[in-house]
Amino acid sequence: MHDINKLEKKWYHYKLKKVMFPITEVAVVVFFMGGAYYAYGTQKKIASITPSQPLTRVLGVTKEVNLSEEDIDKVETVTVIKEIEELSLSPIIPIIDMDKEERIEKVSTVVKSTRQHVPLVKAKPNTYLTAKELAVITKVERRNEVLPHVTKKMKFQSQTVNYYEMMTEKFLKTKKPREALLLAKAYYKDGKYKESEKWALKANKLNSSIEESWFMFAKSKAKLGKKREALKILVRYYNKSRSPKAKILIGQIKTGKI
Amino acid sequence: MRSKYEGVKNIFIDAVEKSSYVELETAAYNYSILETSLLKPLKMVLLYGKPGTGKSMLLNKLYHNLKESREIHYFNAPILSEKEFLRSIYESMSGQEIPHNLRVNFDGLLKYCQKLKEKREIVFLLDECQLYSEALMEKIRLLSDTRVIKFVITLHKTDDEDVIAKEHFKTRIWEVIEMQNADEYDLELYIQKKMIQKGFVEISNSIRKKDIKYIYKFTKGNFRETNKYLYTIFDIYEYYEKNEPKKIPKKKFSKKILEMAALRLGYIHA
Numbered sequence: 001m002h003d004i005n006k007l008e009k010k011w012y013h014y015k016l017k018k019v020m021f022p023i024t025e026v027a028v029v030v031f032f033m034g035g036a037y038y039a040y041g042t043q044k045k046i047a048s049i050t051p052s053q054p055l056t057r058v059l060g061v062t063k064e065v066n067l068s069e070e071d072i073d074k075v076e077t078v079t080v081i082k083e084i085e086e087l088s089l090s091p092i093i094p095i096i097d098m099d100k101e102e103r104i105e106k107v108s109t110v111v112k113s114t115r116q117h118v119p120l121v122k123a124k125p126n127t128y129l130t131a132k133e134l135a136v137i138t139k140v141e142r143r144n145e146v147l148p149h150v151t152k153k154m155k156f157q158s159q160t161v162n163y164y165e166m167m168t169e170k171f172l173k174t175k176k177p178r179e180a181l182l183l184a185k186a187y188y189k190d191g192k193y194k195e196s197e198k199w200a201l202k203a204n205k206l207n208s209s210i211e212e213s214w215f216m217f218a219k220s221k222a223k224l225g226k227k228r229e230a231l232k233i234l235v236r237y238y239n240k241s242r243s244p245k246a247k248i249l250i251g252q253i254k255t256g257k258i
Numbered sequence: 259m260r261s262k263y264e265g266v267k268n269i270f271i272d273a274v275e276k277s278s279y280v281e282l283e284t285a286a287y288n289y290s291i292l293e294t295s296l297l298k299p300l301k302m303v304l305l306y307g308k309p310g311t312g313k314s315m316l317l318n319k320l321y322h323n324l325k326e327s328r329e330i331h332y333f334n335a336p337i338l339s340e341k342e343f344l345r346s347i348y349e350s351m352s353g354q355e356i357p358h359n360l361r362v363n364f365d366g367l368l369k370y371c372q373k374l375k376e377k378r379e380i381v382f383l384l385d386e387c388q389l390y391s392e393a394l395m396e397k398i399r400l401l402s403d404t405r406v407i408k409f410v411i412t413l414h415k416t417d418d419e420d421v422i423a424k425e426h427f428k429t430r431i432w433e434v435i436e437m438q439n440a441d442e443y444d445l446e447l448y449i450q451k452k453m454i455q456k457g458f459v460e461i462s463n464s465i466r467k468k469d470i471k472y473i474y475k476f477t478k479g480n481f482r483e484t485n486k487y488l489y490t491i492f493d494i495y496e497y498y499e500k501n502e503p504k505k506i507p508k509k510k511f512s513k514k515i516l517e518m519a520a521l522r523l524g525y526i527h528a
Contacts, residue, residue, distance in 0.1 A: 004497045011518045014528040 177206035177213065184216045188223075196220040211241070215249055222258045261499050262458070267492035269456050270485045274314045274334065276322045280451045282444050285312055288435055292320055292410070295433035296381060301402035306413040307437030310482030313412040316437070317383050320410070330381040336389040343394060347401070351380055364397060371404035380407050387411040439479035446470045448481065449488065464511045472516055476525040490519040 163186060171179035184199035200216035207213070214237045221230035230253055238246040252258045269278070288305075295303045305313050314334070321332040331350040337343040344362040348370070349355060356362065387395070401407045415436075440448060449470065453462035477483040494515045498505045506512060520526045 004494060004501075007494070007518050007522055010521055010528045011514065014517065014521060014526065017528065 171202075175206070177203040177210055180206065181210065181213055181216065184213070184220070188216060188220060191223075193220045193223040197224065211237075211243060211245065214246070218249065218253070219258055222253045227253055261496050262461070263492045263496040263499050265456070266453060266458050266461055267489055267496055269452055269458075270489040270492065272482055272485045272489075274318045276318060278452070279315050279319050280448050280455070282440065282447055282451075284438070284440070284444060285316065288437060289316055289319065291433070291435055292316065293324075295435075296324075296408065296410070298433065299405070300433050301405065301408065302399070303408070303410045303433040303435070304413060305410060305435045305437065306415050308415050308439065308480070310480035311437035311439055312481050313437050314385050315481075317385055317410065317412055321383055324381070328381065329378060330383065332383040332385075334385050336384070336386045338389060338391075338394075340391075340394050340397070344397075347382070347407075350382070351407075368400065368404065371401060371406040374406045375404065378406060382407060382409050384409055384411045386414070388414045440481065440484075441479055442470060442474045445474050445477070445479050445484060448484065449473070461511075464509060466511060469511045469513070469516060472513075472520075476520060476523075487519060487523060487525075490522055491515055494518055494522075 164183065167179055167183045167186070171183065180199045180203035184196045184203060187193070187196035187199060197217060197220035200213050200220055203210060204213035204217060214233065218230040218234045218237075221227075221233065231250060234246055234250045234253070237243070238250065249258070292303065292305065305316065307313055317332065318334070321330055324330045333346065337346055341361050344364060344367055345356055348362045348367055351370070351374075384390075384398075390398070398409055398411075402409050446467070449465065450462045453459070473484065473487055477487055495506065495512070498515070505514075517526065521528060
Protein backbone atom coordinates (compact mmCIF):
# COMPACT_ATOMS: atom_id res chain seq x y z
CA MET A 1 0.00 0.00 0.00
CA HIS A 2 2.90 2.24 0.77
CA ASP A 3 3.92 1.55 -2.82
CA ILE A 4 0.87 3.40 -4.17
CA ASN A 5 1.93 6.62 -2.43
CA LYS A 6 5.35 6.33 -3.98
CA LEU A 7 3.76 5.60 -7.33
CA GLU A 8 1.53 8.63 -6.97
CA LYS A 9 4.55 10.85 -6.32
CA LYS A 10 6.20 9.35 -9.35
CA TRP A 11 3.06 10.09 -11.35
CA TYR A 12 3.06 13.75 -10.22
CA HIS A 13 6.66 14.00 -11.32
CA TYR A 14 5.77 12.43 -14.66
CA LYS A 15 2.82 14.79 -15.14
CA LEU A 16 4.92 17.82 -14.28
CA LYS A 17 7.52 16.76 -16.77
CA LYS A 18 4.86 16.14 -19.41
CA VAL A 19 3.28 19.55 -18.87
CA MET A 20 6.48 21.50 -18.42
CA PHE A 21 8.26 20.14 -21.42
CA PRO A 22 5.93 21.61 -24.08
CA ILE A 23 5.67 24.86 -22.09
CA THR A 24 9.44 25.29 -22.02
CA GLU A 25 9.60 24.31 -25.65
CA VAL A 26 7.03 26.94 -26.59
CA ALA A 27 8.71 29.52 -24.34
CA VAL A 28 12.06 28.96 -26.02
CA VAL A 29 10.51 29.25 -29.47
CA VAL A 30 8.61 32.40 -28.49
CA PHE A 31 11.76 33.88 -26.95
CA PHE A 32 13.81 33.31 -30.09
CA MET A 33 11.06 34.46 -32.40
CA GLY A 34 10.53 37.56 -30.31
CA GLY A 35 14.24 38.26 -30.32
CA ALA A 36 14.45 37.84 -34.06
CA TYR A 37 11.39 40.02 -34.57
CA TYR A 38 12.81 42.70 -32.31
CA ALA A 39 16.16 42.65 -34.09
CA TYR A 40 14.46 42.80 -37.47
CA GLY A 41 12.23 45.61 -36.29
CA THR A 42 15.03 47.80 -34.97
CA GLN A 43 17.01 47.26 -38.15
CA LYS A 44 14.07 48.40 -40.27
CA LYS A 45 13.40 51.33 -37.96
CA ILE A 46 16.98 52.54 -38.33
CA ALA A 47 16.72 52.17 -42.08
CA SER A 48 13.42 54.01 -42.17
CA ILE A 49 14.62 56.98 -40.10
CA THR A 50 17.52 57.78 -42.42
CA PRO A 51 16.88 61.22 -43.94
CA SER A 52 17.62 60.13 -47.48
CA GLN A 53 14.37 58.10 -47.54
CA PRO A 54 11.23 59.77 -48.80
CA LEU A 55 8.70 60.79 -46.18
CA THR A 56 5.96 58.42 -47.30
CA ARG A 57 8.30 55.48 -46.85
CA VAL A 58 9.18 56.62 -43.33
CA LEU A 59 5.56 56.79 -42.38
CA GLY A 60 4.77 53.46 -44.02
CA VAL A 61 7.40 51.62 -42.06
CA THR A 62 6.65 53.17 -38.70
CA LYS A 63 3.33 51.39 -38.78
CA GLU A 64 5.03 48.00 -38.47
CA VAL A 65 7.85 48.83 -36.11
CA ASN A 66 7.84 48.81 -32.34
CA LEU A 67 8.02 52.47 -31.60
CA SER A 68 9.90 54.50 -29.11
CA GLU A 69 8.25 57.55 -27.53
CA GLU A 70 9.78 59.81 -30.09
CA ASP A 71 8.14 57.96 -32.92
CA ILE A 72 4.64 57.89 -31.51
CA ASP A 73 3.82 61.18 -33.16
CA LYS A 74 4.84 59.75 -36.52
CA VAL A 75 2.52 56.80 -36.03
CA GLU A 76 -0.28 59.15 -35.31
CA THR A 77 0.40 60.97 -38.51
CA VAL A 78 -0.22 57.78 -40.45
CA THR A 79 -3.54 57.07 -38.81
CA VAL A 80 -4.67 60.65 -39.04
CA ILE A 81 -3.72 60.90 -42.68
CA LYS A 82 -5.77 57.77 -43.32
CA GLU A 83 -8.65 59.36 -41.51
CA ILE A 84 -8.36 62.46 -43.67
CA GLU A 85 -8.50 60.28 -46.77
CA GLU A 86 -11.55 58.54 -45.45
CA LEU A 87 -13.17 61.84 -44.61
CA SER A 88 -12.79 63.06 -48.10
CA LEU A 89 -14.71 60.04 -49.34
CA SER A 90 -17.48 60.29 -46.80
CA PRO A 91 -20.35 62.76 -47.24
CA ILE A 92 -19.53 66.18 -45.90
CA ILE A 93 -21.16 66.85 -42.58
CA PRO A 94 -20.85 70.37 -41.29
CA ILE A 95 -19.70 69.35 -37.86
CA ILE A 96 -16.22 70.18 -36.84
CA ASP A 97 -14.52 67.80 -34.49
CA MET A 98 -12.19 70.09 -32.59
CA ASP A 99 -10.06 67.23 -31.30
CA LYS A 100 -9.51 66.00 -34.83
CA GLU A 101 -8.72 69.47 -35.99
CA GLU A 102 -6.10 69.76 -33.32
CA ARG A 103 -4.65 66.44 -34.26
CA ILE A 104 -4.53 67.36 -37.95
CA GLU A 105 -2.73 70.53 -37.01
CA LYS A 106 -0.31 68.53 -34.98
CA VAL A 107 0.25 66.26 -37.95
CA SER A 108 1.08 69.10 -40.22
CA THR A 109 3.61 70.39 -37.71
CA VAL A 110 5.12 66.96 -37.33
CA VAL A 111 5.29 66.52 -41.08
CA LYS A 112 6.87 69.89 -41.37
CA SER A 113 9.37 69.12 -38.66
CA THR A 114 10.26 65.82 -40.32
CA ARG A 115 10.57 67.58 -43.62
CA GLN A 116 12.99 69.99 -42.05
CA HIS A 117 15.26 67.09 -41.22
CA VAL A 118 15.16 65.75 -44.74
CA PRO A 119 17.73 67.62 -46.80
CA LEU A 120 16.24 68.85 -50.03
CA VAL A 121 17.88 67.40 -53.08
CA LYS A 122 19.11 70.23 -55.17
CA ALA A 123 18.54 69.98 -58.88
CA LYS A 124 21.65 69.40 -60.80
CA PRO A 125 22.53 72.53 -62.78
CA ASN A 126 22.32 72.10 -66.49
CA THR A 127 25.79 71.31 -67.76
CA TYR A 128 24.95 71.79 -71.39
CA LEU A 129 25.76 75.14 -72.89
CA THR A 130 23.32 77.03 -74.96
CA ALA A 131 24.15 77.99 -78.54
CA LYS A 132 24.76 81.52 -77.36
CA GLU A 133 27.17 80.48 -74.73
CA LEU A 134 28.93 78.17 -77.16
CA ALA A 135 29.48 81.05 -79.53
CA VAL A 136 31.24 83.04 -76.81
CA ILE A 137 33.73 80.33 -76.07
CA THR A 138 37.04 80.93 -77.79
CA LYS A 139 38.85 78.35 -79.77
CA VAL A 140 41.46 77.96 -77.08
CA GLU A 141 38.83 77.56 -74.46
CA ARG A 142 37.01 75.02 -76.60
CA ARG A 143 40.23 73.09 -77.05
CA ASN A 144 40.69 73.01 -73.33
CA GLU A 145 37.10 71.90 -72.86
CA VAL A 146 37.24 69.11 -75.43
CA LEU A 147 40.56 67.69 -74.33
CA PRO A 148 40.20 63.95 -74.22
CA HIS A 149 40.13 62.38 -70.83
CA VAL A 150 43.40 60.74 -70.06
CA THR A 151 43.18 57.81 -67.74
CA LYS A 152 46.03 57.57 -65.39
CA LYS A 153 47.36 54.15 -64.74
CA MET A 154 47.79 53.40 -61.11
CA LYS A 155 50.82 51.42 -60.24
CA PHE A 156 50.36 49.05 -57.41
CA GLN A 157 53.19 47.52 -55.59
CA SER A 158 52.56 43.87 -56.33
CA GLN A 159 53.31 41.19 -53.81
CA THR A 160 53.24 38.43 -56.41
CA VAL A 161 56.57 36.91 -55.45
CA ASN A 162 55.30 36.38 -51.93
CA TYR A 163 52.07 35.09 -53.31
CA TYR A 164 53.85 32.52 -55.47
CA GLU A 165 55.93 31.40 -52.53
CA MET A 166 52.94 31.20 -50.27
CA MET A 167 50.84 29.30 -52.77
CA THR A 168 53.65 26.94 -53.70
CA GLU A 169 54.15 26.18 -50.02
CA LYS A 170 50.45 25.66 -49.59
CA PHE A 171 50.33 23.38 -52.60
CA LEU A 172 53.23 21.30 -51.33
CA LYS A 173 51.37 20.87 -48.05
CA THR A 174 47.91 20.14 -49.36
CA LYS A 175 48.57 18.78 -52.84
CA LYS A 176 45.24 20.16 -53.91
CA PRO A 177 44.54 20.98 -57.59
CA ARG A 178 42.92 24.24 -56.50
CA GLU A 179 46.24 25.71 -55.33
CA ALA A 180 48.00 24.59 -58.49
CA LEU A 181 45.30 26.18 -60.62
CA LEU A 182 45.48 29.43 -58.67
CA LEU A 183 49.21 29.51 -59.22
CA ALA A 184 48.72 28.85 -62.92
CA LYS A 185 46.26 31.71 -63.13
CA ALA A 186 48.58 34.07 -61.23
CA TYR A 187 51.53 33.23 -63.49
CA TYR A 188 49.35 33.63 -66.57
CA LYS A 189 48.26 37.06 -65.42
CA ASP A 190 51.87 38.03 -64.88
CA GLY A 191 52.75 36.80 -68.34
CA LYS A 192 54.85 33.92 -67.08
CA TYR A 193 53.28 31.46 -69.46
CA LYS A 194 55.88 28.75 -69.06
CA GLU A 195 55.19 28.60 -65.31
CA SER A 196 51.48 28.91 -65.93
CA GLU A 197 51.57 25.95 -68.29
CA LYS A 198 53.47 23.90 -65.72
CA TRP A 199 51.02 24.58 -62.87
CA ALA A 200 47.95 24.10 -65.05
CA LEU A 201 49.31 20.69 -66.03
CA LYS A 202 49.87 19.86 -62.36
CA ALA A 203 46.30 20.83 -61.51
CA ASN A 204 45.04 18.79 -64.43
CA LYS A 205 47.00 15.74 -63.40
CA LEU A 206 45.50 15.91 -59.93
CA ASN A 207 41.97 16.37 -61.18
CA SER A 208 41.31 16.22 -64.88
CA SER A 209 37.63 17.09 -64.43
CA ILE A 210 38.46 20.72 -63.60
CA GLU A 211 37.65 22.59 -66.78
CA GLU A 212 39.77 25.59 -65.82
CA SER A 213 42.94 23.48 -65.73
CA TRP A 214 42.39 22.51 -69.38
CA PHE A 215 41.74 26.10 -70.37
CA MET A 216 44.75 27.50 -68.50
CA PHE A 217 46.99 24.88 -70.03
CA ALA A 218 45.72 25.59 -73.56
CA LYS A 219 45.84 29.34 -73.11
CA SER A 220 49.41 29.19 -71.80
CA LYS A 221 50.41 27.01 -74.75
CA ALA A 222 48.77 29.45 -77.13
CA LYS A 223 50.61 32.33 -75.52
CA LEU A 224 53.86 30.42 -75.85
CA GLY A 225 53.18 30.19 -79.58
CA LYS A 226 52.13 26.56 -79.57
CA LYS A 227 48.70 27.21 -81.03
CA ARG A 228 48.39 23.85 -82.76
CA GLU A 229 49.08 22.05 -79.49
CA ALA A 230 46.65 24.31 -77.64
CA LEU A 231 43.92 23.61 -80.18
CA LYS A 232 44.65 19.90 -80.08
CA ILE A 233 44.19 19.89 -76.31
CA LEU A 234 41.03 21.93 -76.43
CA VAL A 235 39.48 19.85 -79.22
CA ARG A 236 40.21 16.73 -77.22
CA TYR A 237 38.59 18.25 -74.16
CA TYR A 238 35.63 19.50 -76.18
CA ASN A 239 35.02 16.04 -77.68
CA LYS A 240 35.01 14.63 -74.18
CA SER A 241 32.94 17.27 -72.41
CA ARG A 242 31.01 19.16 -75.10
CA SER A 243 31.68 22.27 -73.06
CA PRO A 244 30.45 25.47 -74.77
CA LYS A 245 33.22 27.39 -73.01
CA ALA A 246 35.79 25.17 -74.66
CA LYS A 247 34.20 25.85 -78.03
CA ILE A 248 34.44 29.60 -77.46
CA LEU A 249 38.07 29.29 -76.42
CA ILE A 250 38.87 27.26 -79.53
CA GLY A 251 37.36 30.04 -81.60
CA GLN A 252 39.38 32.67 -79.76
CA ILE A 253 42.64 30.82 -80.32
CA LYS A 254 41.82 30.18 -83.97
CA THR A 255 41.06 33.84 -84.61
CA GLY A 256 44.20 34.86 -82.76
CA LYS A 257 42.44 36.66 -79.95
CA ILE A 258 44.57 34.71 -77.52
CA MET B 259 -17.24 -6.29 2.27
CA ARG B 260 -15.32 -7.36 -0.82
CA SER B 261 -14.15 -4.53 -3.07
CA LYS B 262 -15.69 -4.51 -6.54
CA TYR B 263 -12.33 -3.63 -7.99
CA GLU B 264 -10.80 -6.68 -6.38
CA GLY B 265 -13.30 -8.75 -8.34
CA VAL B 266 -12.44 -7.05 -11.63
CA LYS B 267 -8.77 -7.32 -10.88
CA ASN B 268 -9.04 -11.06 -10.42
CA ILE B 269 -10.61 -11.67 -13.81
CA PHE B 270 -7.41 -10.37 -15.38
CA ILE B 271 -5.17 -12.84 -13.60
CA ASP B 272 -3.46 -14.61 -16.46
CA ALA B 273 -4.81 -18.15 -16.32
CA VAL B 274 -5.62 -20.68 -19.00
CA GLU B 275 -9.13 -21.58 -17.96
CA LYS B 276 -12.23 -22.34 -19.98
CA SER B 277 -14.20 -19.76 -18.00
CA SER B 278 -11.76 -16.96 -18.91
CA TYR B 279 -11.93 -17.66 -22.63
CA VAL B 280 -13.30 -14.71 -24.59
CA GLU B 281 -14.89 -15.36 -27.91
CA LEU B 282 -13.47 -12.92 -30.43
CA GLU B 283 -14.05 -12.96 -34.16
CA THR B 284 -10.49 -13.84 -35.05
CA ALA B 285 -10.25 -16.42 -32.29
CA ALA B 286 -13.53 -17.97 -33.44
CA TYR B 287 -12.22 -18.18 -36.98
CA ASN B 288 -9.00 -19.82 -35.84
CA TYR B 289 -10.95 -22.20 -33.68
CA SER B 290 -13.13 -23.31 -36.57
CA ILE B 291 -10.05 -24.01 -38.70
CA LEU B 292 -8.53 -25.96 -35.85
CA GLU B 293 -11.67 -28.03 -35.31
CA THR B 294 -12.12 -28.87 -38.98
CA SER B 295 -8.46 -29.75 -39.34
CA LEU B 296 -8.99 -32.46 -36.76
CA LEU B 297 -11.48 -34.08 -39.10
CA LYS B 298 -8.93 -34.16 -41.92
CA PRO B 299 -6.47 -37.06 -42.22
CA LEU B 300 -3.62 -34.90 -40.96
CA LYS B 301 -0.99 -36.25 -38.67
CA MET B 302 -0.07 -32.98 -37.06
CA VAL B 303 -1.56 -29.55 -36.72
CA LEU B 304 0.59 -26.59 -35.85
CA LEU B 305 -0.67 -23.62 -33.93
CA TYR B 306 1.93 -20.90 -33.75
CA GLY B 307 2.31 -17.24 -32.91
CA LYS B 308 3.97 -14.80 -30.56
CA PRO B 309 3.61 -15.27 -26.81
CA GLY B 310 0.32 -13.90 -25.52
CA THR B 311 -1.65 -14.34 -28.73
CA GLY B 312 -4.04 -16.88 -27.19
CA LYS B 313 -2.61 -20.21 -28.37
CA SER B 314 -2.95 -21.97 -25.04
CA MET B 315 -6.43 -20.54 -24.58
CA LEU B 316 -7.49 -21.91 -27.94
CA LEU B 317 -6.00 -25.32 -27.18
CA ASN B 318 -7.72 -25.33 -23.83
CA LYS B 319 -11.05 -24.45 -25.40
CA LEU B 320 -10.63 -27.18 -27.99
CA TYR B 321 -9.94 -29.71 -25.28
CA HIS B 322 -12.97 -28.74 -23.22
CA ASN B 323 -15.28 -28.68 -26.21
CA LEU B 324 -14.21 -32.03 -27.58
CA LYS B 325 -13.39 -34.05 -24.49
CA GLU B 326 -16.90 -35.44 -24.33
CA SER B 327 -17.21 -36.32 -28.00
CA ARG B 328 -13.82 -37.74 -28.87
CA GLU B 329 -10.68 -39.22 -27.40
CA ILE B 330 -8.57 -36.18 -26.63
CA HIS B 331 -5.73 -35.52 -24.18
CA TYR B 332 -4.22 -32.19 -23.26
CA PHE B 333 -0.63 -31.74 -22.06
CA ASN B 334 -0.72 -28.13 -20.95
CA ALA B 335 2.87 -28.20 -19.67
CA PRO B 336 5.71 -29.65 -21.70
CA ILE B 337 7.07 -33.00 -20.54
CA LEU B 338 10.72 -32.66 -21.24
CA SER B 339 11.91 -36.11 -20.22
CA GLU B 340 11.46 -38.60 -23.02
CA LYS B 341 10.78 -41.39 -20.53
CA GLU B 342 8.04 -39.39 -18.85
CA PHE B 343 6.57 -38.29 -22.14
CA LEU B 344 6.23 -41.85 -23.48
CA ARG B 345 4.81 -42.99 -20.16
CA SER B 346 2.20 -40.20 -20.25
CA ILE B 347 1.22 -41.05 -23.81
CA TYR B 348 0.83 -44.72 -23.03
CA GLU B 349 -1.06 -44.11 -19.79
CA SER B 350 -3.44 -41.71 -21.59
CA MET B 351 -4.08 -44.22 -24.37
CA SER B 352 -4.42 -47.34 -22.27
CA GLY B 353 -5.91 -45.79 -19.17
CA GLN B 354 -3.51 -47.87 -17.11
CA GLU B 355 -0.98 -46.57 -14.65
CA ILE B 356 2.51 -47.94 -15.12
CA PRO B 357 4.51 -48.72 -11.99
CA HIS B 358 7.43 -46.32 -11.43
CA ASN B 359 10.05 -49.04 -11.73
CA LEU B 360 8.95 -49.75 -15.30
CA ARG B 361 9.36 -47.67 -18.41
CA VAL B 362 7.68 -47.52 -21.80
CA ASN B 363 9.67 -48.84 -24.70
CA PHE B 364 9.24 -46.65 -27.78
CA ASP B 365 9.19 -49.56 -30.24
CA GLY B 366 6.62 -51.27 -28.06
CA LEU B 367 4.51 -48.10 -28.06
CA LEU B 368 4.69 -47.91 -31.85
CA LYS B 369 3.56 -51.53 -32.15
CA TYR B 370 0.77 -50.81 -29.70
CA CYS B 371 -0.37 -47.88 -31.86
CA GLN B 372 -0.22 -49.95 -35.04
CA LYS B 373 -2.51 -52.53 -33.46
CA LEU B 374 -5.06 -49.81 -32.84
CA LYS B 375 -5.05 -48.63 -36.46
CA GLU B 376 -8.50 -47.98 -37.85
CA LYS B 377 -9.96 -48.85 -34.48
CA ARG B 378 -9.21 -45.68 -32.55
CA GLU B 379 -8.12 -42.14 -33.31
CA ILE B 380 -6.60 -40.27 -30.40
CA VAL B 381 -5.81 -36.55 -30.32
CA PHE B 382 -3.01 -35.16 -28.20
CA LEU B 383 -2.77 -31.44 -27.59
CA LEU B 384 0.79 -30.42 -26.77
CA ASP B 385 1.46 -26.89 -25.55
CA GLU B 386 4.84 -25.09 -25.61
CA CYS B 387 6.46 -27.49 -28.04
CA GLN B 388 9.41 -25.21 -28.69
CA LEU B 389 10.77 -26.67 -25.46
CA TYR B 390 10.82 -30.25 -26.71
CA SER B 391 14.08 -31.66 -27.97
CA GLU B 392 14.54 -32.51 -31.60
CA ALA B 393 14.83 -36.21 -30.76
CA LEU B 394 11.53 -36.12 -28.96
CA MET B 395 9.91 -34.24 -31.81
CA GLU B 396 11.11 -36.97 -34.14
CA LYS B 397 9.44 -39.57 -31.94
CA ILE B 398 6.23 -37.54 -31.98
CA ARG B 399 6.38 -37.55 -35.76
CA LEU B 400 6.87 -41.35 -35.84
CA LEU B 401 3.92 -41.80 -33.52
CA SER B 402 1.76 -39.62 -35.72
CA ASP B 403 2.80 -41.69 -38.75
CA THR B 404 0.82 -44.59 -37.32
CA ARG B 405 -2.32 -42.51 -38.02
CA VAL B 406 -3.66 -43.58 -34.65
CA ILE B 407 -2.39 -40.47 -32.84
CA LYS B 408 -2.97 -36.90 -34.05
CA PHE B 409 -0.96 -34.15 -32.49
CA VAL B 410 -1.96 -30.54 -32.19
CA ILE B 411 1.08 -28.64 -31.10
CA THR B 412 1.70 -25.00 -30.22
CA LEU B 413 4.92 -23.14 -30.85
CA HIS B 414 6.18 -19.70 -29.98
CA LYS B 415 7.05 -17.59 -32.93
CA THR B 416 10.01 -15.38 -32.16
CA ASP B 417 11.26 -12.46 -34.20
CA ASP B 418 14.82 -13.70 -34.55
CA GLU B 419 14.09 -17.35 -35.11
CA ASP B 420 11.32 -18.86 -37.10
CA VAL B 421 10.78 -22.16 -35.36
CA ILE B 422 8.72 -23.73 -38.09
CA ALA B 423 11.68 -23.32 -40.43
CA LYS B 424 13.42 -26.15 -38.54
CA GLU B 425 13.83 -29.30 -40.54
CA HIS B 426 11.48 -31.61 -38.67
CA PHE B 427 8.68 -29.07 -38.94
CA LYS B 428 9.39 -28.06 -42.48
CA THR B 429 9.19 -31.46 -44.12
CA ARG B 430 5.92 -32.60 -42.56
CA ILE B 431 2.46 -31.94 -43.82
CA TRP B 432 0.82 -29.52 -41.47
CA GLU B 433 -2.25 -27.57 -41.01
CA VAL B 434 -0.67 -24.34 -39.92
CA ILE B 435 -2.67 -21.79 -37.96
CA GLU B 436 -0.94 -18.56 -37.19
CA MET B 437 -2.18 -16.63 -34.18
CA GLN B 438 -1.78 -12.88 -34.11
CA ASN B 439 -2.13 -10.07 -31.60
CA ALA B 440 -5.52 -8.42 -31.39
CA ASP B 441 -6.16 -5.13 -33.11
CA GLU B 442 -7.63 -2.16 -31.26
CA TYR B 443 -11.20 -3.21 -31.99
CA ASP B 444 -10.64 -6.79 -30.85
CA LEU B 445 -8.86 -5.60 -27.75
CA GLU B 446 -11.82 -3.43 -26.81
CA LEU B 447 -14.14 -6.38 -27.28
CA TYR B 448 -11.85 -8.59 -25.28
CA ILE B 449 -11.77 -6.23 -22.31
CA GLN B 450 -15.48 -5.53 -22.42
CA LYS B 451 -16.53 -9.13 -22.86
CA LYS B 452 -14.23 -10.27 -20.11
CA MET B 453 -15.78 -7.82 -17.67
CA ILE B 454 -19.37 -8.23 -18.78
CA GLN B 455 -19.07 -12.02 -18.56
CA LYS B 456 -18.39 -11.58 -14.85
CA GLY B 457 -21.04 -8.93 -14.34
CA PHE B 458 -18.92 -5.75 -14.20
CA VAL B 459 -21.01 -3.89 -16.73
CA GLU B 460 -20.71 -0.46 -15.10
CA ILE B 461 -16.94 -0.50 -15.04
CA SER B 462 -16.84 -1.87 -18.56
CA ASN B 463 -19.02 1.00 -19.77
CA SER B 464 -16.79 3.56 -18.09
CA ILE B 465 -13.85 2.55 -20.29
CA ARG B 466 -13.79 4.91 -23.26
CA LYS B 467 -12.30 4.44 -26.71
CA LYS B 468 -9.38 6.67 -25.85
CA ASP B 469 -8.62 4.53 -22.78
CA ILE B 470 -8.56 1.47 -25.01
CA LYS B 471 -6.27 3.35 -27.37
CA TYR B 472 -3.97 4.14 -24.47
CA ILE B 473 -3.95 0.51 -23.33
CA TYR B 474 -3.34 -0.70 -26.88
CA LYS B 475 -0.42 1.71 -27.23
CA PHE B 476 1.50 -0.28 -24.64
CA THR B 477 0.16 -3.79 -24.98
CA LYS B 478 0.02 -3.85 -28.80
CA GLY B 479 -2.96 -6.19 -28.55
CA ASN B 480 -1.07 -8.86 -26.67
CA PHE B 481 -3.59 -10.59 -24.40
CA ARG B 482 -1.13 -11.53 -21.70
CA GLU B 483 0.25 -8.00 -21.56
CA THR B 484 -3.28 -6.57 -21.54
CA ASN B 485 -4.23 -8.81 -18.65
CA LYS B 486 -1.17 -7.68 -16.75
CA TYR B 487 -1.89 -4.02 -17.41
CA LEU B 488 -5.55 -4.24 -16.44
CA TYR B 489 -4.71 -6.24 -13.34
CA THR B 490 -2.34 -3.44 -12.26
CA ILE B 491 -4.94 -0.76 -13.07
CA PHE B 492 -7.59 -2.42 -10.93
CA ASP B 493 -5.07 -3.13 -8.21
CA ILE B 494 -4.53 0.63 -7.90
CA TYR B 495 -8.28 1.19 -8.10
CA GLU B 496 -8.75 -1.25 -5.27
CA TYR B 497 -6.26 0.64 -3.11
CA TYR B 498 -8.00 3.96 -3.70
CA GLU B 499 -11.39 2.43 -3.10
CA LYS B 500 -10.27 1.18 0.29
CA ASN B 501 -8.12 4.13 1.36
CA GLU B 502 -8.92 7.28 -0.63
CA PRO B 503 -12.22 6.75 -2.44
CA LYS B 504 -12.44 10.46 -3.30
CA LYS B 505 -9.63 9.99 -5.77
CA ILE B 506 -11.72 7.69 -7.95
CA PRO B 507 -13.72 9.56 -10.59
CA LYS B 508 -17.37 8.57 -10.46
CA LYS B 509 -18.21 8.17 -14.12
CA LYS B 510 -15.01 8.29 -16.10
CA PHE B 511 -12.24 5.75 -16.17
CA SER B 512 -9.31 7.37 -14.41
CA LYS B 513 -6.53 8.50 -16.75
CA LYS B 514 -4.36 9.08 -13.73
CA ILE B 515 -4.64 5.45 -12.68
CA LEU B 516 -4.01 4.32 -16.25
CA GLU B 517 -0.80 6.34 -16.24
CA MET B 518 0.16 5.19 -12.78
CA ALA B 519 -0.20 1.56 -13.86
CA ALA B 520 1.86 2.29 -16.96
CA LEU B 521 4.51 3.83 -14.72
CA ARG B 522 4.49 0.81 -12.44
CA LEU B 523 4.90 -1.58 -15.35
CA GLY B 524 7.63 0.53 -16.90
CA TYR B 525 5.71 1.44 -20.06
CA ILE B 526 6.39 5.09 -19.31
CA HIS B 527 9.03 6.75 -17.18
CA ALA B 528 8.89 9.69 -14.82
